[in-house]
Amino acid sequence: xxxxxxxxxxxxxxxxxxxxxxxxxxxxxxxxxxxxxxxxxxxxxxxxxxxxxxxxxxxxxxxxxxxxxxxxxxxxxxxxxxxxxxxxxxxxxxxxxxxxxxxxxxxxxxxxxxxxxxxxxxxxxxxxxxxxxxxxxxxxxxxxxxxxxxxxxxxxxxxxxxxxxxxxxxxxxxxxxxxxxxxxxxxxxxxxxxxxxxxxxxxxxxxxxxxxxxxxxxxxxxxxxxxxxxxxxxxxxxxxxxxxxxxxxxxxxxxxxxxxxxxxxxxxxxxxxxxxxxxxxxxxxxxxxxxxxxxxxxxxxxxxxxxxxxxxxxxxxxxxxxxxxxxxxxxxxxxxxxxxxxxxxxxxxxxxxxxxxxxxxxxxxxxxxxxxxxxxxxxxxxxxxxxxxxxxxxxxxxxxxxxxxxxxxxxxxxxxxxxxxxxxxxxxxxxxxxxxxxxxx
Numbered sequence: 001x002x003x004x005x006x007x008x009x010x011x012x013x014x015x016x017x018x019x020x021x022x023x024x025x026x027x028x029x030x031x032x033x034x035x036x037x038x039x040x041x042x043x044x045x046x047x048x049x050x051x052x053x054x055x056x057x058x059x060x061x062x063x064x065x066x067x068x069x070x071x072x073x074x075x076x077x078x079x080x081x082x083x084x085x086x087x088x089x090x091x092x093x094x095x096x097x098x099x100x101x102x103x104x105x106x107x108x109x110x111x112x113x114x115x116x117x118x119x120x121x122x123x124x125x126x127x128x129x130x131x132x133x134x135x136x137x138x139x140x141x142x143x144x145x146x147x148x149x150x151x152x153x154x155x156x157x158x159x160x161x162x163x164x165x166x167x168x169x170x171x172x173x174x175x176x177x178x179x180x181x182x183x184x185x186x187x188x189x190x191x192x193x194x195x196x197x198x199x200x201x202x203x204x205x206x207x208x209x210x211x212x213x214x215x216x217x218x219x220x221x222x223x224x225x226x227x228x229x230x231x232x233x234x235x236x237x238x239x240x241x242x243x244x245x246x247x248x249x250x251x252x253x254x255x256x257x258x259x260x261x262x263x264x265x266x267x268x269x270x271x272x273x274x275x276x277x278x279x280x281x282x283x284x285x286x287x288x289x290x291x292x293x294x295x296x297x298x299x300x301x302x303x304x305x306x307x308x309x310x311x312x313x314x315x316x317x318x319x320x321x322x323x324x325x326x327x328x329x330x331x332x333x334x335x336x337x338x339x340x341x342x343x344x345x346x347x348x349x350x351x352x353x354x355x356x357x358x359x360x361x362x363x364x365x366x367x368x369x370x371x372x373x374x375x376x377x378x379x380x381x382x383x384x385x386x387x388x389x390x391x392x393x394x395x396x397x398x399x400x401x402x403x404x405x406x407x408x409x410x411x412x413x414x415x416x417x418x419x420x421x422x423x424x425x426x427x428x429x430x431x432x433x434x435x436x437x438x439x440x441x
Contacts, residue, residue, distance in 0.1 A: 001028055001030055001048065001050070001147050001149055001163065002026065002028065002050055002070075002149065002151070003163075004151070004161045004163070006070075007026050007149075007151035007153075007161055008151070008153070008159055008161070010024070010026060010052060010070060010075065010151075011024045011026075011151065011153030011159060012153075013072065013075050014052075014054055014075055014078070014079055014153075015153075015155055017075060017076050017078075017079035017080075018054065018056055018079040018082065018083065019083060020056040020057060020058055020083060020086060021056065021057040021058070021096075021154075021155055022054060022055065022056045022057065022082075022154065022155055023054075023055050023057075023096075023152070023153070023154040023155075023284075023285065024052065024053070024054055024055075024151075024152065024153045024154070025052075025053040025055075025150070025151070025152055025283060026050065026051070026052050026053075026149075026150065026151040026152075027050070027051050027053075027149065027150045027151075028048065028049065028050040028051070028147065028148075028149040028150075029146055029147070029148055029149075030046075030047060030048035030049070030050075030146070030147040030149075031045070031046070031047050031144050031145070031146045031147075032044075032045075032046045032117075032118070032119065032122070032144065032145045032146075033045045033046070033047075033142060033143075033144040033145075034119070034122040034123065034126060034142070034143045034144070035141075035142050036126050036130070036139065036140060036141060036142075036143075037140040038138050038140065039130045039133065039138045039139055040130075041123060041126055044119055044122075048147075049068055050068055050070075050149075051066055051067075051068055052066065052067050052068070052070070052075075052078065053065075053066050054066075054078050054079060054082050055082070056079075056082045056083055056086050057086075057095075057096050058086055059091070059095055060091045060092045060093065060094060060095050061086060061089045061090070061091050061092065062086070062089060062092065062096065063082050063083075063085035063086040063089045064082060064085075064323075065078050065079075065081040065082040065085065066078075093307070093311075094306075094307055094310045094311075096306065096324070097306040097309075097310065097316065098154060098156055098158075098285075099154075099158060099281075099284065099285040099286040099287070099316075100287075101156055101157055101158045102287065104160060104280045104281055104287050105278075105280050106161075106162065106280075107162035107163070107164050107278050107279065107280060108164070108278070109163055109164040109165060109188075110164075110165070110188070110189065110190050111165070112190040113145065113165040113166070113167055113188065113190050113193065114145060114147070114165045116190065116193075117143070117145040117167055118145070122143045122144075122145070125143060125195050126143055128196065129171065129195070129196070129199040132199070132200075132203065133173070133203065136175055136176045137173055137174065137175055137176070137203070137206060137207075138173075138174050139171055139172065139173045139174070139199075139202070140171070140172050140174070141169070141170045141171035141172060142168070142169070142170055143167070143168075143169045143195070144167070144168045144169075145165060145166075145167055146165065146166050146167075146168065147163070147165055148162070148163065148164050148165070148166060148188075148277070148279075149161075149162070149163040150162055150279070150281075150283075152281060152283075152284075152285040153285075154285065158285055160280075160281040160285060162278075162279055162280065162281075164188050164277070164278075165188060166186065166187065166188040166277065166422070167185070167186070167187055167188075167193050167195075168184075168185075168186045168418065169184060169185050169186075169195050169198055169199075170182075170183075170184040170418070171183050171184070171198065171199050171202045172202060172377060173199075173202040173203045173205070173206035174206065175206055175207075175209070175210055177210065177211075179206060179209040179210045179211070179212060179390065180205075180206055180209060180376070180377045180378070181201070181202045181203060181204065181205025181206030181207070181208070181209055181356070181377055181378050182201075182202050182205060182227070182356055182357055182376065182377030182378060183197075183198040183199055183200070183201035183202030183203075183205070184198055184227065184417065184418050185197075185198040185416070185418070186416070186417075186418040186419075186422065186423045187416065187423060188277055188422075189274075189275075192275075192416070202377075205356055205377060205378035206377075206378075208378070208380070208387075208390060209377075209378050209379075209380075209390040210390065211389075211390060212379070212389075212390040212391050212392045212393075213381075213389055213390070213391060213392065214391070214392050214439060214440065215353075215381060215391055215394075215439075217394070217436050217437060217438065217439060218435070218436065219433045219434065219435050219436075220351070220352050220353045220433075220434055220436060221349050221350075221351070221352035221353075221382075221408075221430060221431070221432045221433075221434070222352055222353050222354075222355055222430070222431050222434040223342070223345050223346055223349060223352060223353070223354045223355070223382065223428065223429075223430050224355050224428060224429050224430075224431065225342070225354075225355065225356055225357065225428050226414075226415045226417045226426040226427065226428055227356065227357035227417050227418075228355045228356060228357045228358055229335070229417075229426045229427070229428065229429055230357075230417045230418070230419050230424055230426055231357055231358040231359070231361055231373065232358070232361075232371065232400055232403065233267070233333070233335070233419075233424070233426065234361075234419065234420060235361065235363060235366075235369065235371050235400060236251075236369060236400050236404065237267075237293065237329075237330050237333065237420075238329070239251045239252050239366060239369060240252055240293055240299075240301070240302045240303055240330070241302070241303055241326075241327040241328060241329060242302045242303055242304040242305065242308035242309070242312070242317075242327035242328055243305075243308050243325065243326055243327030244327060244366075245302045245308075245327070246308060246311055246312065246327075248367075249366055249367070250302075250366065250367075251366060251367055251368060251369040251401065252299055252302060253367075255299050256299050256300070256301070256302065257298065257299065257300075258298065258299060259296075259297045259298045260294075260297060260298070260299050260401060260405075261294060261297040261401065261404040261405050262297050262404060262405045262406065262407050263296045263297045264296075264297075264338060264407055264410060265294055265296070265297050265335075265404050265405075265407060266292075266294060266295050266296055266335070266336040267293045267294040267333065267334070267335045267336075268290060268291065268292050268293060268333075268334050268335075269290065269291045269293055269303070269319070269330040269331070269332050269333060269334075270290045270291075270332050270334045271288045271289070271290060271331075271332045272290055273332060273334050273425065275416050275423065275425050276331070276332040276333070276334070276416075276422055276423055276424070276425065277331065277332070277421070277422030277423070278332070279331065281318065282305075282316075282318045282319055282320040282321070282328070283305075283320045283321055283322055284305060284306050284316065284320045284324060286306070286316045286317075286318040286320070287318050288317075288318035288319065288331075288332070289317065289318050291303070291317055291319075291330075293330065297405070301317065302327075302328075303317050303319040303327060303328030303329060303330060304316050304317045304319065304327065304328050305319070305320035305324050305325065305326060305327055305328050306320070306324050307324045307325040308325065308326075308327045308328070316328075319331070321421075329420060329421075330420065331420060331421050331422055332422070332424075333419055333420075333424035333425070333426075334414070334424070334425045335414065335424070335425065335426050335427060336410070336414075336427075337410050337411050337412045337413065337414045337427035338409055338410030338411060338412060338427065339410075339412055340409045340410065340411055340412065340430075341411060341412065341413065342411055342413075342428050344409075345409050345411065345428060345430050346382055346385060346386070346387060347385035347386075348385065348409065348430065349382045349385060349430065350383075350384060350385070351381075351382065351383055351384075352381075352382040352430075353375075353379060353380070353381060353382060353391065353434075353436075354378075354379070354380040354381075354382055354387055355375050355378075355379055356375075356376070356377050356378035356379065357375075357376060357377060357378075358373040358374060358375060358376065358396070359373065359374055359376045360373055360374050361373030361374075364397060368399055368401065369399055369400040369401045370397070370398070370399045370400075371397075371398060371399075371400055372395060372396065372397040372398075372437075373395070373396060374393050374394070374395050374396075375391075375393045375394050375396070376393060378390075379391045379392075379393060379394065392439055392440040393439065393440055394436045394438065394439035394440070395436065395437055395438040395439065396434065396435060396436050396437065397435055397437045398434055398435050402433070403431050403434060404431075406431050406432045406433055406434075407429050407430065407431055408430045408431070408432055409429065409430040410427040410428070410429050410430075411427040411428040411429070412427070413427065413428075414426055414427045415427075
């Protein structure tokens with residue numbers, strides 16, 4: 001893991017080795033990972049690979065080269081390779097847009113995570129989870145410590161850097177008859193890293209899921225816990241990618257400024273929220289700004305990189321995650337809650353289904369935001385305001401435009417759940433007329 005000074009030294013050297021205008025991206029998502037299955041740790045892996053990407057520019061021409069070696073000769077070769085490719089590169093549509101040279105906030109890092117979740121700390125945490133199980137249950141999952149680092153620099157003197165540690169934990173608890181429960185967390189705050197609580201959620205779900213039954217297919221009122229909301233929301237927010245929007249592949253194409261969802265749906269990408277991972281600049285060096293995506297059901301913005309922004313005569317939104325031209329993606333998602341609690345939401349349902357989360361989801365038709373997927377790891381019938389019986393897994397097929405227009409209640413409590421690249425803050429929701437199209441018998 002490179003320190004801020006080490007990363008700055010590399011940028012300075014490449015500025016002297018490259019003759020053309022240039023930008024440097026340095027990234028390392030080093031990971032220390034412990035996997036477990038059948039209630040045994042079966043793998044410990046440690047990966048640390050720092051990648052340096054140099055892009056050189058000449059008008060509308062650009063070329064890039066990568067290395068993971070930091071010695072002077074390797075950096076000189078990196079610059080020479082990029083310059084050689086630039087001579088033969090085709091001319092692009094736009095000249096690169098340079099981000100303004102401005103100070104940005106530094107991402108805070110709490111070193112207690114790296115101290116607590118080294119190899120012994122991870123093993124001890126997994127052992128405590130396994131030891132809590134009765135003999136009829138086993139567990140599988142992953143516990144990882146990730147060292148997130150990125151640096152960006154260019155010839156204009158811009159230099160940005162962040163580094164922070166984060167923990168990801170996911171566990172499935174399985175009863176001997178095959179019934180399962182799920183729990184997860186992702187955080188960079190040691191004070192919210194309660195692995196025991198996440199595991200207890202999975203265990204409780206598994207115990208309540210024993211003996212599932214099949215129910216009739218069709219439209220139901222569903223109560224979706226935050227992890228299930230995340231599974232659906234991902235497909236909506238991918239549709240707000242600037243490149244997909246411009247190519248006509250998004251449901252949002254032609255609908256900006258229009259009311260598409262229910263008035264109780266407000267979603268922001270908010271890097272200022274400390275419960276998300278605060279990366280204050282994007283892969284192109286632009287400052288990441290809080291951005292309204294959906295406001296009271298109205299589509300407000302799409303997410304741009306510099307090239308897609310130029311195509312729409314707009315400004316980059318600071319959401320590039322890779323090469324320019326790919327559009328942008330939200331990494332700091334916050335959805336506003338309502339005025340209910342999860343128990344109140346369940347008690348309001350005459351007949352419906354409680355969903356822990358979905359899996360194996362995919363688009364059926366991205367133009368109308370139609371998505372399909374399966375329930376998993378805890379699906380329950382609600383009758384007369386009470387959870388009455390576990391259900392066999394079912395497939396849903398639903399337009400998310402309809403689903404997010406049919407939200408009748410949201411929890412006031414918004415919880416961080418693993419999302420695209422870091423936690424999203426999401427409520428539980430009640431949705432009417434949610435369609436299940438097939439299921440296990």
